[in-house]
Amino acid sequence: MNNENTVMENGQVRLKRHMGLKASNTIANTIIYIILIVMSVIWLLPFVFIVLQSFRCESTWQVGYVVPQQWGLDNYINLWKSDFKKWYLNTFIIALVVAVLQTIIVLCMSYTLSRFRFKMRSTLMRLMLILGMFPGMLTMIILYRVLKDLGLTQANAVPGLILVYIASSGMGYYVSKGFFDTIPKSLDEAARVDGATRAQVLTKIILPLAKPIVIYTVLTAFMGPWGDFVFARYVSFGTSAGMNVAVGMYNWLNLDQIGARYTMFCAGGVIVAIPVAVLFMCLQKYYVEGVTGGAVKG
Amino acid sequence: MKRYSDLEYLKLSKGQKFLYKLESFFLAIPAAIGRFFLGIGRFFKKLGLGIGREFADLGKTFKEGDWKTRGSYLVMGLGSMARGQVLRGLMFLLFEAVFIVYMVLPQGGLFWLGKLDNLGDQGVHKVTENVFGQTVERVVYGDNSFRILLYGVLTIFFIIAFIYTWRLNIKQNKIAQDYERSGRHLSSGRDDLRALVDEQFYKTLLALPLTGILVFTVMPIVFMILVAFTNYDGTHDGLNNLFTWVGLDNFNTMLGWSSGGTSYSAAFGEILTWTLIWAFFATFTNYFLGMFVAMMINKKGIKLKKVWRTILVLTIAIPQFISLLYVGKMFAKNGLINLSLINLGWITPGNELPFWEDPTWARITVILVNIWIGIPYLMLIATGILMNIPADLYESSRIDGANAWQQYTKITLPYMLFITGPYLLTSFIGNMNNFNVIYLLTGGAPTNAALSTAAGSVGHTDLLITWLFKITMGAESKYNMASVVGILVFAISAIISLVVYSVLPSIKNEEDFQ
Missing domain, CATH: 1.10.3720.10 (MetI-like)
Incomplete structure (x- = not known):
């Protein structure tokens, strides 16, 4: 009798606990959904605001409401009439060239450090770690003066900026080296046994396998110049023809211009963001792989 | 602080474990700093010993060397060319020629090095000239501290590269001489080139990235570190008003000393x-x-x-x-x-x-x-x-x-x-x-x-x-x-x-x- 009771009680207790768990799980999920929805709103709102304000015609200045009272394309038309075209073209050229050259340099560097064991290897890696701790801002002054001596500043800022961006890009080899490290070395060795040279191993065996990391490197290299602000501002030095979008549009928000240009800034932001964001979203998968791998490798 | 064995540690309560971990963390910091300075000491010791070894090896190579090796001490690449490694020898010789020409040019390495001690004497200034009996004031360019510092640093980099290459040239002679003695085949120019896409492919791959890093990262950093010991600012722009070395003054100002x-x-x-x-x-x-x-x-x-x-x-x-x-x-x-x-x-x-x-x-x-x-x-x-x-x-x-x-x-x-x-x-x-x-x-x-x-x-x-x-x-x-x-x-x-x-x-x- 006693035993039966305990068994029954145990069963009921378990059943109750199970139902309790289920209920608490539903509550937990509901809370999570609420948090996620609130977060999504917070994360998306600023971008919705930018888009809405870029269509506002009644005032070019900041106002206390979001939905325009008069819709129109005035801001985009003004944008077309301004120097924005030039800046956009500058940035696009820089981004394109940098994406190609930086990818080549980073791949050379990371592949070598992943596959070859040579005398200075660890010294080299340690040295680059140390160099990376110097604030890059520090070197701007001299690079600016050198570029100026070469005539690559102000109106000619574009080639100057490209040169500086790609020159030091070898330092950012960590993520792709981490990727190459995960490709088994036995592949290389097998190809070498079959008589392939090291160069052939790279071009015939490794590169086809490295598609994700190549796309990741191209993507980050392409996106970098769109956001670079400090050095670009230094090099263009107030000359509109040499500015990139970040520098040019930053000036629109200065106190003396913001009154007339605020909505134009929003329109410009939309025009800059759309292609970059679309590209990014398409290649998102590779970006996520790279970021995750990079953090794990440290 | 008491150190616990593993078993004792497991017996501790949660709070004690946490405190123990925290304490060990902070107690490890002085040791870590100590290790760091010891490491620096060891580095310099190793460096000193290494340089000593290099010199000993240089002397030994010279003593045991034939005329080709000995000649390479003066004319880089002589030994390589005499032994039939023409491509390699020519590269060495070319590097030496470029180095010497750069150093002795009127505005070359020696010129900049000589000015490095005070970063120039006089900036833009006026001179009075006697032109056809009339006294005329004329503005002339003087020294440029910025350029002196920049080219001075470049020249020092160049000299270091030269010493390294010179040493490499001697080393290769020694190896080649040993090969000759034992009758082994020396690599030809074609072999050297092939090695660059095979065994030594890493040199090819690294050449471009490392040059970029050297010129656009290392050199500017060295330059800017040196600037911290000068009075380079808006008033001492290095052209009109030269700047010069001020020792640790800037650090004293910044740190309040x-x-x-x-x-x-x-x-x-x-x-x-x-x-x-x-x-x-x-x-x-x-x-x-x-x-x-x-x-x-x-x-x-x-x-x-x-x-x-x-x-x-x-x-x-x-x-x-x-x-x-x-x-x-x-x-x-x-x-x-x-x-x-x-x-x-x-x-x-x-x-x-x-x-x-x-x-x-x-x-x-x-x-x-x-x-x-x-x-x-x-x-x-x-x-x-x-x-x-x-x-x-x-x-x-x-x-x-x-x-x-x-x-x-x-x-x-x-x-x-x-x-x-x-x-x-x-x-x-x-x-x-x-x-x-x-x-x-x-x-x-x-x-x-x-x-x-x-x-x-x-x-x-x-x-x-x-x-x-x-x-x-x-x-x-x-x-x-x-x-x-x-x-x-x-x-x-x-x-x-x-x-x-x-x-x-x-x-x-x-x-x-x-």
Whole structure:
């Protein structure tokens, strides 16, 4: 009798606990959904605001409401009439060239450090770690003066900026080296046994396998110049023809211009963001792989 | 402090274990610093011994060498050419010729080196000339301190490269001589070229990246370190008014060791404190909140996982300068938020919320906006790592009766911390130098009037890195002080990394991963 009771009680207790768990799980999920929805709103709102304000015609200045009272394309038309075209073209050229050259340099560097064991290897890696701790801002002054001596500043800022961006890009080899490290070395060795040279191993065996990391490197290299602000501002030095979008549009928000240009800034932001964001979203998968791998490798 | 054996440690209560760990961490710091200096000592000892060995080897090679080897001491590549390695020999000879020509040219290496001791005597100045009986004043260019320093550094780099190549040339002679004696075949020019795409392919691959790093990173850093010991600024621009060496004066001013520098040292102390506070909060708020968001999205039973992630990732996809500048203006005194609140009647004009005007508000707002910017990255990283945690760990802990919090503290968190330890360090250092977020949001505002100097304004949200930038942009353009700040930032980052690395238990062996 006693035993039966305990068994029954145990069963009921378990059943109750199970139902309790289920209920608490539903509550937990509901809370999570609420948090996620609130977060999504917070994360998306600023971008919705930018888009809405870029269509506002009644005032070019900041106002206390979001939905325009008069819709129109005035801001985009003004944008077309301004120097924005030039800046956009500058940035696009820089981004394109940098994406190609930086990818080549980073791949050379990371592949070598992943596959070859040579005398200075660890010294080299340690040295680059140390160099990376110097604030890059520090070197701007001299690079600016050198570029100026070469005539690559102000109106000619574009080639100057490209040169500086790609020159030091070898330092950012960590993520792709981490990727190459995960490709088994036995592949290389097998190809070498079959008589392939090291160069052939790279071009015939490794590169086809490295598609994700190549796309990741191209993507980050392409996106970098769109956001670079400090050095670009230094090099263009107030000359509109040499500015990139970040520098040019930053000036629109200065106190003396913001009154007339605020909505134009929003329109410009939309025009800059759309292609970059679309590209990014398409290649998102590779970006996520790279970021995750990079953090794990440290 | 008492050291426990493993068994004794396991007997401790939770609190004691924690205290023990904390104590061991801090007690390990002096040892770590000690090890660091010992390491430096060992490095110099090794360096000295190495140089001694090199000289001994040079002497020995000369004594035992034939005429080809001995001749190479003077004419680089002679030995290689005499032994039939023409391509190699020609390269050596060409390098030597270029070096000698560069050094002796009128405006060449020796010229710049000679001026390096005081960085030039006279800048732009006027000379009076007698032209056809009339006295005429004429402006002439004098020295240019900037160029002297720049080319001086370049020349020193060149000399080091030359010495290295010269040594290489001797070494190769020795090897070739040994080969000849034992009758082995010497590699021909074609063999050398083939090796560059095969055994020595790494040299080909590294040539371009390393040249870039040397010219555009190493050289400027050396140059700027040297600038910290000069009086290079807006008034001493190196052209009209030359600059010259001032020893440790700038460091004394910055660190308050000299009487004249209170304004700099006070500003430095204040900004450094805020920089560290900022880096701490920016790193850890993002880290834990990002992990939290990732766990929420990953939780079983949550639908539309992809949608939530995509919405967050959109922040990464849009160039930061747009989102930062826009959000910065949103919080402005006459920005969207304040104006909307006035429209809603919640606040009255004149009582706007001081997001960027009040120091404390501004500091909290930048940290909050940084969370908005940073969570998506951390969410991505955490998602990748969380998916790698073996599911059976959770399963078995659940059977043992662990609740969600216990699972988090005993499984998820240790796993995350172990894997992302080095990442946390890099992101802490990265946040210390996070120029874009601060400069595009606030530009350092609100101004800290008490600390602003003639060299530029200091703001309450200024980090060392934005302050450095402002110092170089101000009317006085104190490049020398900016360099000092840069060097100190480097020193602080280096010390933090060294301490953390030597205390962290999980220094990963690189080869383990391959």
